[in-house]
Amino acid sequence: MGEFDLIARYFTRPVRRAVLGVGDDCALLAPTPGMQLAVSSDMLVEGRHFFAGTDARRLGHKALAVNLSDLAACGARPLAFTLALALPAVDAAWLQGFSAGLLALADAHGCELIGGDTTQGPLNICITVFGEVPAGQALLRSGARAGDDLYVSGTLGDARLALEALQGHTTLAPGVLATARQRLEAPTPRVALGQALRGVASSALDVSDGLLGDLGHILRASGVGACIHTTETIKLIAASAHPESAGGHFDTELLHQCTLAGGDDYELAFTAPVAQRAAVAAAAQASATPVTRIGCIEAAPGLRLIDAHGQPMPQRYASFDHFA
Ligand code: ADP
Numbered sequence: 001m002g003e004f005d006l007i008a009r010y011f012t013r014p015v016r017r018a019v020l021g022v023g024d025d026c027a028l029l030a031p032t033p034g035m036q037l038a039v040s041s042d043m044l045v046e047g048r049h050f051f052a053g054t055d056a057r058r059l060g061h062k063a064l065a066v067n068l069s070d071l072a073a074c075g076a077r078p079l080a081f082t083l084a085l086a087l088p089a090v091d092a093a094w095l096q097g098f099s100a101g102l103l104a105l106a107d108a109h110g111c112e113l114i115g116g117d118t119t120q121g122p123l124n125i126c127i128t129v130f131g132e133v134p135a136g137q138a139l140l141r142s143g144a145r146a147g148d149d150l151y152v153s154g155t156l157g158d159a160r161l162a163l164e165a166l167q168g169h170t171t172l173a174p175g176v177l178a179t180a181r182q183r184l185e186a187p188t189p190r191v192a193l194g195q196a197l198r199g200v201a202s203s204a205l206d207v208s209d210g211l212l213g214d215l216g217h218i219l220r221a222s223g224v225g226a227c228i229h230t231t232e233t234i235k236l237i238a239a240s241a242h243p244e245s246a247g248g249h250f251d252t253e254l255l256h257q258c259t260l261a262g263g264d265d266y267e268l269a270f271t272a273p274v275a276q277r278a279a280v281a282a283a284a285q286a287s288a289t290p291v292t293r294i295g296c297i298e299a300a301p302g303l304r305l306i307d308a309h310g311q312p313m314p315q316r317y318a319s320f321d322h323f324a
């Protein structure tokens with residue numbers, strides 16, 4: 001199978017929303033009048049972002065999910081994406097699984113594959129997504145204000161817990177590992193919540209490198225600080241509620257590490273004025289996405305962790321940084 005057969009077979013489908021899809025030098029999109037285009041790219045590198053031998057279907061899902069998560073963080077509605085793919089060899093079974101996982105998630109969000117590039121090389125997947133948002137309504141990192149509430153969606157820390165187990169640093173019961181691994185390999189982008197938070201949240205981003213590190217971006221962009229109640233964040237790891245984890249044999253330190261600085265969560269962290277509490281609850285309900293209030297924005301710069309006794313906790317959790 002050659003390059004063009006491969007593209008035709010696995011990555012070409014009838015065009016729906018786009019003006020022109022796969023097959024020409026450029027794809028063509030017609031943005032809705034009055035909307036702004038939201039554009040973001042994320043690359044997944046084998047051995048860096050995922051283990052060699054990761055299930056192809058899940059990898060296809062994740063490659064798009066991490067990109068949709070960026071649209072979610074801006075409150076944008078997904079429109080289309082391009083796929084730049086380097087493959088070591090043509091492996092029909094792998095391509096079948098990968099494209100099935102990728103296109104199933106794309107369909108679930110009405111997000112169309114409109115082009116890309118395919119080359120031979122070490123396995124590397126780079127997706128660029130295009131979304132749209134009403135002009136001036138995108139959720140930004142720079143809008144947090146002192147006094148705002150601080151929230152996070154869904155669960156935190158399970159992806160990191162799975163990674164720790166897969167790397168042999170901790171041992172998990174089989175059911176717990178399966179649950180955690182699902183979060184690592186097939187994250188859920190919070191696309192509906194992001195759109196529901198337009199006009200409600202004052203700032204937002206998606207948690208990809210770990211809550212504390214990513215929240216730092218909001219704090220710097222907004223010129224504020226924050227406090228986080230770790231009694232709330234530690235409860236957000238789904239694995240500890242799993243029946244097979246009975247006895248709570250997780251070490252607290254590991255749970256703090258995973259929830260506060262785990263990485264690969266793809267949840268939304270966002271802020272909203274106290275007056276918007278009911279609106280935040282309504283957005284969570286409308287998008288069927290759980291949301292937890294974990295702290296507040298303060299005028300004093302920096303991040304303060306609060307323990308179960310209301311006392312300051314030392315900040316010793318480092319989020320992920322490719323070059324640190
Ligand atoms: P060009 O030479 O103009 O860069 P290519 O020959 O690389 O174009 O690609 C042919 C067509 O296939 C283009 O429309 C391109 O966008 C599309 N394409 C290439 N790789 C992929 C892919 N992995 N998924 C979807 N479309 C692709």
Ligand code: MG
Pocket residue numbers: 116117118
């Ligand atoms: Mg090309």
